[in-house]
Amino acid sequence: MSILELQEITYTYDNKQYVLRGINAKMEAGKMYAILGPSGCGKTTLLSLLGGLDSPSNGRVLFDGTDIEQTGLDEHRRKHVSFVFQTYNLIDYMTPQENVRLIARKPPLPYLERLGLTKDEAKRNVLKLSGGQQQRVAIARALASEAPVILADEPTGNLDADTAQDIAEILKESAHEEGKCVVIVTHSNELAEQADAVFSLKYGKLQTII
Template structure:
């Protein structure tokens, strides 16, 4: 089922440099999307627009057929989107369990254990965890949310190869088994291979990509 619809979306900095040039795409629940492209091409900008963190210079972004700006970007972020940020964005005076509970009413520990954290680690202050462990907490927080959209910016960037593979499979499972729309920005072809649809952002345009 279609959940996100971009209509001729453009974005420019200071009305000078066009980063995104007339992007139109429909995204569905139950699918995982991967967006590839070189650094600085606008991948994270596109993710921010999908999540209501910024507004396009022109064009519209629809969620469930409604313009997210007219409905309210804050409402869109709060109720319909869960983010996995490259910089984690955890509350640093809280434990992993407390961070996950911010987005979910259900128990946090099963999500954290599924991502490789022990009961003891789940009770520590997040600043006492490694970067890779903090990334897992950020992923657990997104998975525990009831929001129908997961937006992930380089979710496996700080993880070892085996853990990265596990995370890729968990994200795909979130799309296929819990019917979420998962959109991942990545440099990793291995992560992209797990996606149902692979897109490449080049010179401000999105195009379908075939990975072998």
Template structure:
């Protein structure tokens, strides 16, 4: 089922050339998408527009047939999307359990254990964890959210190969087993191989490859 549609989306940085130009595409639930592109090609900008963190100069983003600008960007961000940021975006003075509870009130420990953290690690300050462990906390925060769309900006970029493969598997499971729409900006060829659909962003155009 189609859940997100980009309709004629154009975006231009102030006093710059158009980074996204008349992009029209759609994303379905139950699938994992990878978006490739050179640095500065607009991948993160596109993710921000889909997530309601910014608005296009032309065109619109539709969620379940409704323009997200008309329904309210704050409502869209709160109810429809969960974002895994490249820098994890964790609260640095909190533990993993406390970070996850910011998203949902349910017990955070089981999901953190499922993602490979021990009970001791789940109760430490997040700054005392490795990059891979911090990324697992960020993903746990996403998994406890009821949002049907997961947006991930380079989720395996700072991880070793084995950890990256595990994270990719978790995200794929979110799409195929939890029926979420997972959209990932990445440079990872290994992640691309696992995606159901791969796009490449080049010269403002989004092309399926």
């Protein structure tokens, strides 16, 4: 059974400009999904709808068979999903450890070290870290969350090729070994190749590639 489902999702600006047109898709726990598409095609919008950050103009987003509007978008965001934002969305006056601890009961250091941060870096203010390090903190925060779904917006965008490959493997492990549903939007074909299923978003339509 799917953990996330999109049913006839349409999204428009000002009821005129169509961004998404009648999208249907199902996503299961224990799998990693990639959504490919050019800039401005609506990938981030689609991720926002899956995460309850926005509502579709028409159609429904289901979590475990229940419309997230019925559950409550706040409830959906708090309990069901964790995000890796392209802009990190870290609390800038806190350390990496404190940022992870905000949303996770588990000790934060093992997750941060797994993402390549040292103990010293984990204790620094996040503004003293590089963009790539901040991206790793954002990923560690999502991995440490108990939410069953991880939604990641260009999670390897600020990372070198070797680190990006490591992150892809870690996200895939979260799906295959921890049973999470991982959904990534990306420009990277290399990252998409790691996914169990790949969608292409073009002209507002979502198509399955793999």
